[in-house]
Amino acid sequence: MNGSDEIILRVRRFDGTREWWQSYQIGLTGVTSVLDLLNKVREEKDHTLAFRQSCHMGTCGSCGMVINGKPRLACQTNISELDAGVVNVEPMHNSPVIKDLVVGLDSLIENHKKVKPYIIRGKKEEIFYAPREFEVTQEGTTQFLQFDYCIMCNLCISACPTVTIDPLFLGPQALGQAFRYLADPRDEGWAERLELVDDDHGIWRCHFAGACSYVCPKDVDPAKAIQLMKKELLKKRLLIRRGKKGAEITEPLQPHFTEEKLTAAPPLDFKRGD
């Protein structure tokens, strides 16, 4: 299609009480993505249209919505790839709609927090006071890297049939992140994190529809993370594995912000850099 073409954008709107579909006809000049289209409509046709956005490059996770039936990031969905004269956009499923395309994310935030998404160490002070980095190889990093791409866009939750049935389900985002830290060679929270997901509303609730991985815009593959975590859980239950020793730092701990580092600069022309 060329710049002079027009397109119909249909938006499922909500104002707190009323829900309706609204259509806008608009030219495609300067428009690449669905997010461009929404911005153009908001600027030129309807200043009241509500949607979230920020980075425009698929990294901040703000603009998740259901586009022509599929949960997607609006900034990463080009009009041309939709191959349709009408673009239908709706708010994400499985989350309460606040206004138009904006949904509440409380359960995303809470479930993510529940799985202890941070490096757990036997000696916590190592985190802040070790004098150098942990000994980790590129291969060690690869164990969890894919699962660290999560931008918390909520699309996997929108797609997950289990979340629809069980509102208490931890959900693909949080489970994926549980595995991200579980697989990290620096982490020692293996047992306590597995206990958190070993629950009727945790990992066993997933019936492997795989919708989460299908819609993930960053290829995180939460379904795979859940399967791999089931394997770890079996090892734990069968007492094949009892815990995990993280990567080491053997040097003594030392304080940050030493006086030496905060002192004034050396005298003028003490050493020419180039």
Place this chain on the structure above:
Amino acid sequence: MTEVMDFDVVIVGSGLAGLRAALQIMKNDEGKLGIRVAIISKLYLMRSHSVSAEGGTSAVLYPEEGDSMELYAWDTIKGSDFLADQDVVWRFVNLATDEIRLLERIGLPWNRRKDGKIEQRWFGGLSFPRATYAQDKSGFFMMRALYDTLLQYDNWERFDEYFVTSMVIEGGKFKGFTAIELKTGKMVFFKGKAGIIATGGNGQLWRITATASSTTGDGYGIAYMAGLPLEDMEFVQFHPTGLVPKGLLITEAARGEGGYLINAEGERFMKRYAPSKMELAPRDIVSRAEMMEIAQGRAATDKVSGLAHLWIDLRHLGKEKIEKKLPMIRELGLKNLGIDLAEAPLPVRPTAHYTMGGIRTDIDGKVLNDGHGSVDGLWAAGESACVSVHGSNRLGSNSTIECLVYGAIVGDGIYKYLEQHRDKDTALPKERVDSEENRIFNGILGKESGGEDVYQIKNELKDTMESNVHVYRTEEGLRTALVKIQELKKRYRNIRVDDHRPTLNYNLQHALELGFMLEQAEVVTMGAYLRKESRGAHARLDYKVRDDQHWLVHSLAWYTPEGPQFKYIPVNITMWKPVARVY
């Protein structure tokens, strides 16, 4: 009646600087004083624009391999065209190392060498490859690690989607921020013993920009309208490789890994401008070279947008290296233009990227109210602050590390401050909060009909800045821009908001942002108009050389109803006197 949220520390902005400051306070406290921190974002906390930082962040990690603090400091100061405060730079480079390693220990997947050490690569203007990186998603992974790590602490509260409208300072002391809770449309007063402004930069002033739609420079507006000076705002970084047409960022690491810049004639044109560093000259120099190639007719033209552009060519790097070290920019090319940079060059041109100036602070990140005194209880960090590490031109790989170093310094300083200030301040600046409520809800939202359109004014502003306050500047262009900005400011007084629902009123938010943007645009443009020399990112076609005799000074701008008032103060030169800047 406005709701009051009472905290020890109120942090505005949840990017790297804000989150790093919060972590430092949590780490220092560990329940000792029971300090309570509020983190406010107009987005969600993990969505700040820091996530878009790509190619890497500098620090001296392995001095035994040839790098040194002196070399890092020299690169930064020479890169700044000698406008950086050298005492600040020295502290900054010395604290950077610990930050890289701390971020590693809280989970960041830095790329590793075969021997397990953290990998580093070249960036523009460096004398040693010291940009540490995690693929080309370094900022994203830093944000993830900090955000996740904060989740293990209980003594902070998040305020997602609150828009701060103003700051209250009384008797030289910070009191708090007024904000609108976007979900309800209600005004809230965040009362704090200490405040941090960490709201990032203002790339949205330009039409072609690499920065998120959230980067409207609200913190500059908040501080400026509260009567505090903004420093060196005329220095704006245009990144040389913005993807045509929108300006999305193609990381400098693309050149760090060996990418070429070529013109329409297939020539590596940087040989004319920086024969020794070539594509790895600092950003101001490369952006000028591109604009010169465009002006002299050696650029290509984008068929759809009509924009003139150069090419970045990475084909010779090979798919494997690109996939391992630069996967995101490959995705950007594919998603936006359908071009695979492993197989074809990408069209690029300068794109608005970074604000060197900002809220004036001392070496500890405390906000200064003039050349001498500081505001009691107020700090600023990251891109919103001007300490000044970057002077008139920031080196690539020095922004996210500044957020970490200064986030940590500020967090540490605030903790020490709170140890001394345990008393409770119960007074509320009620009148001030009421008048802010009146300004917004009656003055802007209350207007029934007529008036000026928010997006119309915003677009005229962006076009004006793009045409006249760009890489190259002239007196005539700057004067044209000033006249236009003053006209837009006048029209803004009659601004109209069409959405009258309280819930998620983005139209109102955009109107408030636009108010801040117009003030900043005037400061940037006036500062550029007054500075009659070329230094770093400020290049005047009518004053082509650096003039250390008259202009080796920082600019400070204060708000007045008639427009900004300027004053100039000396640069702290403690190590190296300025020399010619050749690459």
